[in-house]
Amino acid sequence: MLPFTHVQFLEVFALYNLNTWPAQWLAYLLGLAMVLAVLRHSPRADRFIAAGLAAMWLWTGVVYHGLHFSGINKAAFLFGRSLPSACCWRRHPFRVGFW
Numbered sequence: 001m002l003p004f005t006h007v008q009f010l011e012v013f014a015l016y017n018l019n020t021w022p023a024q025w026l027a028y029l030l031g032l033a034m035v036l037a038v039l040r041h042s043p044r045a046d047r048f049i050a051a052g053l054a055a056m057w058l059w060t061g062v063v064y065h066g067l068h069f070s071g072i073n074k075a076a077f078l079f080g081r082s083l084p085s086a087c088c089w090r091r092h093p094f095r096v097g098f099w
Contacts, residue, residue: 062080
């Protein structure tokens with residue numbers, strides 16, 4: 001059983017979209033830039049893609065889970081705190097071939 005209703009869940013999305021507008025456009029542009037970086041095979045592409053993905057994980061953890069979803073689910077706050085640490089889990093997360 002979920003600790004929130006379907007209506008509460010949809011209200012979180014509505015509030016998130018209102019509060020973060022127009023950041024969605026920036027996210028789309030960053031995603032497109034990362035796809036183009038994959039296709040170009042430039043020397044810095046790996047670092048750029050890793051940094052872009054880390055920024056998106058950080059945004060998801062802090063802004064969505066920490067600030068919005070935690071209002072209806074307290075576990076989201078803990079999950080939101082774990083995502084930023086996942087962005088920096090290694091000493092040099094943006095070095096080429098870090099996986």
